[in-house]
Amino acid sequence: MMIFKLFSIFIIVMIMDVLILPAFFGLRESFLTLLILIVPILYIGSTGQSVAYGLFFAFIYEFLRGLDLGTLVLPFLLTAVVIYSAQRFLDIKYTYDARFGFSERDPYVIGSRLGKSIFIALMSLIFIYIFSFFYRHGSVNLGYFDPTVGLTIALEALILVFVFNIVFNKKNDYQ
Numbered sequence: 001m002m003i004f005k006l007f008s009i010f011i012i013v014m015i016m017d018v019l020i021l022p023a024f025f026g027l028r029e030s031f032l033t034l035l036i037l038i039v040p041i042l043y044i045g046s047t048g049q050s051v052a053y054g055l056f057f058a059f060i061y062e063f064l065r066g067l068d069l070g071t072l073v074l075p076f077l078l079t080a081v082v083i084y085s086a087q088r089f090l091d092i093k094y095t096y097d098a099r100f101g102f103s104e105r106d107p108y109v110i111g112s113r114l115g116k117s118i119f120i121a122l123m124s125l126i127f128i129y130i131f132s133f134f135y136r137h138g139s140v141n142l143g144y145f146d147p148t149v150g151l152t153i154a155l156e157a158l159i160l161v162f163v164f165n166i167v168f169n170k171k172n173d174y175q
Contacts, residue, residue, distance in 0.1 A: 003053065005167050010036050010057050013160070014064070031128055031153045032160070033061055037076050038083075038127050039160045042120050043168070046084040054080065075134035082130055117161045124157035125150060 017032040037054045044050045058072040129145075 002049075002168075006040060006053055006057075009160075009163060009167065010060075014061070030156065032156050034072075034128060034131060035124055035153070035157050035160050037061075037072070038079065038124050038131065039120070039157060039164065041080060041083050042123050042127070043161065043164045046080065046087055051077075051080045072135070075131050078134045079127055079131045083127060117158060117165060120161050121154050121158035124160075125154045128153055128157075 058076045
């Protein structure tokens with residue numbers, strides 16, 4: 001069931017990123033499609049399953065955009081290694097209850113969810129910069145460090161995290 005939900009979110013994000021946002025708002029390129037590769041690893045945890053989904057989505061995106069094989073897959077793999085290393089180094093535990101505090105007795109659930117969602121969105125921003133570094137073969141695009149671009153990436157990531165909070169709202173969504 002989780003793959004169906006992730007694939008549905010991926011398809012909706014692709015449609016938004018390629019068709020709707022450019023048509024209505026004039027955004028030629030958004031980071032939503034790249035964020036859909038990174039956010040599941042941060043949201044679900046860096047498991048083999050979440051990395052496999054990210055590889056699958058990266059390959060599909062490469063195919064649909066006509067990019068060379070490995071253009072997105074290799075930077076995604078390198079970014080996944082950095083995420084995994086950061087999680088191990090910082091000893092971040094990804095258990096459903098501890099991450100989002102969805103217990104019925106917790107009176108601060110909304111504040112807890114919001115704070116953790118903002119944290120994941122900011123981490124997504126950092127890892128998009130790392131992904132961009134690997135994508136450009138070690139060169140840095142200084143345009144990405146523009147505050148407007150950074151805010152846009154963070155807001156797009158926050159929207160994706162809220163979508164994930166709605167779609168993956170049950171404990172058995174992670175098993």
